[in-house]
Amino acid sequence: MEEIDEMLETAQMFYDGKEDYKRLTGKIACNLFFEPSTRTQYSFQIAEEKLEMKVISFNKKSSSIKKNESFFDTVKTFDSFGIDLLIIRSLQNEYYKELAGKIKTKVINAGDGTSNHPTQSLLDILTIKQEFGFIKGLKILMVGDILHSRVAHSNLKIMKRLGAKVFISGPNEYLEKDAIFIPLEDGLLSCDVVIMLRVQFERHDKKFNMSFQEYNEKFGINSKNIGFMKKNSIIMHPGPVNRNVEISDNLVECEKSRILKQVKNGVFVRMAVIEYLLRNK
Ligand code: NCD
Numbered sequence: 001m002e003e004i005d006e007m008l009e010t011a012q013m014f015y016d017g018k019e020d021y022k023r024l025t026g027k028i029a030c031n032l033f034f035e036p037s038t039r040t041q042y043s044f045q046i047a048e049e050k051l052e053m054k055v056i057s058f059n060k061k062s063s064s065i066k067k068n069e070s071f072f073d074t075v076k077t078f079d080s081f082g083i084d085l086l087i088i089r090s091l092q093n094e095y096y097k098e099l100a101g102k103i104k105t106k107v108i109n110a111g112d113g114t115s116n117h118p119t120q121s122l123l124d125i126l127t128i129k130q131e132f133g134f135i136k137g138l139k140i141l142m143v144g145d146i147l148h149s150r151v152a153h154s155n156l157k158i159m160k161r162l163g164a165k166v167f168i169s170g171p172n173e174y175l176e177k178d179a180i181f182i183p184l185e186d187g188l189l190s191c192d193v194v195i196m197l198r199v200q201f202e203r204h205d206k207k208f209n210m211s212f213q214e215y216n217e218k219f220g221i222n223s224k225n226i227g228f229m230k231k232n233s234i235i236m237h238p239g240p241v242n243r244n245v246e247i248s249d250n251l252v253e254c255e256k257s258r259i260l261k262q263v264k265n266g267v268f269v270r271m272a273v274i275e276y277l278l279r280n281k
Contacts, residue, residue: 001161003276004122010272011126014050015265024278025052027084032058033110034071034090039239039263040110040119044087047270056083072098079103084278088112106277114148114203120238121154123269125162127262128193131234136163141187143219144197144246145174148204151238152176152197167191170219171210174199184219188228196221196237196246212245222248226256234258 013021029048033041041057048055058078065074071090078086086107088095093113111117128135140159146152146168156179159166167182168175175181188194199215201208216222221235229235235247235256243249252259 004125004158004162007122007269007272007276008126008129010275011122011265011268012130014268014271015126015130021275022279023052024084024274026054027051027278028054028056028081029085029087029274030056030058030078030081030083031087031110032075032078032089034060034065034088035111037089037110039266040089040117043263043266044108044110044119044270046267047274048085050267050271051274053084053274071095075099075103079105085274108273108277111150114150114153114200116154117150117238118154118158119266119270119273120151121158122273123262123265124151124155124195124236124238125158126265126269127236127258128234130261130265131258132192135159138164138193139167139191140164140193140195141167141169141182141191142195142197143169143184143187143221145199146170146176146179146197147174148200149197151195155195170197171215185225185228188221188225188233189230192230192233194221194229194233194235196235196241198237198240198242198246212242215245216248220244220246220248221251223251226251226254229256236262239263 031041031044045055083105086105087110088107089110091113093115095112096109109116109118132138142152156166167187168179169182169184169187237259241247241252243252
């Protein structure tokens with residue numbers, strides 16, 4: 001908890017443009033993304049550049065992965081280069097267990113399969129704190145494909161730990177059994193924060209059996225149900241947004257939306273996490 005508070009404080013300092021921080025000039029970061037990414041990958045890169053680090057971005061398609069080299073051997077190779085930091089995103093849940101004790105380089109998890117996305121949770125928490133000033137006691141609703149969302153899994157754990165009341169909503173087949181369900185309309189009426197999630201089509205075995213319009217009417221935010229939301233409540237989304245599926249096109253940047261603020265916060269949170277990890281190195 002103290003670690004989280006400290007990183008959030010540093011992130012807020014970066015956000016406020018306070019320049020009296022130590023740079024990590026010349027330290028080398030390698031960004032190993034084995035899954036597609038825009039926001040996470042490039043905000044890590046921008047964060048590293050702002051800290052004056054040297055950045056190597058790994059390209060899976062032109063690497064020896066194409067010659068069937070394994071994930072483990074690829075990471076071991078980078079570890080042997082003698083660098084300072086590895087940022088890893090993998091489709092394998094808990095990939096870090098395979099690496100524990102076997103590499104020397106510090107690793108930041110940029111998302112592992114359907115399991116965790118810790119820096120996304122931190123930037124979500126920073127965004128909420130900037131809005132309300134606190135997390136404890138807030139009612140937070142996550143809507144959509146909870147089951148396959150690492151963002152939902154990370155947020156469920158960390159937001160509960162910080163004292164929020166977390167609810168979920170969405171299609172039956174995408175719900176988690178051990179989280180508290182609430183029908184969407186009730187959730188919109190009562191919650192302070194509404195986090196919409198993308199349907200993770202790429203992680204499904206079964207075909208998605210609903211038109212996007214039907215999904216939007218039943219499980220999305222649209223012009224009919226946005227009026228149910230509390231006066232000071234906000235809408236968030238980790239991105240990428242599928243417009244007119246989880247949110248109607250004209251509402252993506254509405255007055256309640258903090259979606260682009262989340263993107264902005266992503267850079268500062270990632271700077272803070274990197275700084276925290278490498279500070280004493
Ligand atoms: C999320 C992810 O990759 O888990 N996006 C992100 O990192 N901002 C969510 C998603 O892909 O739906």
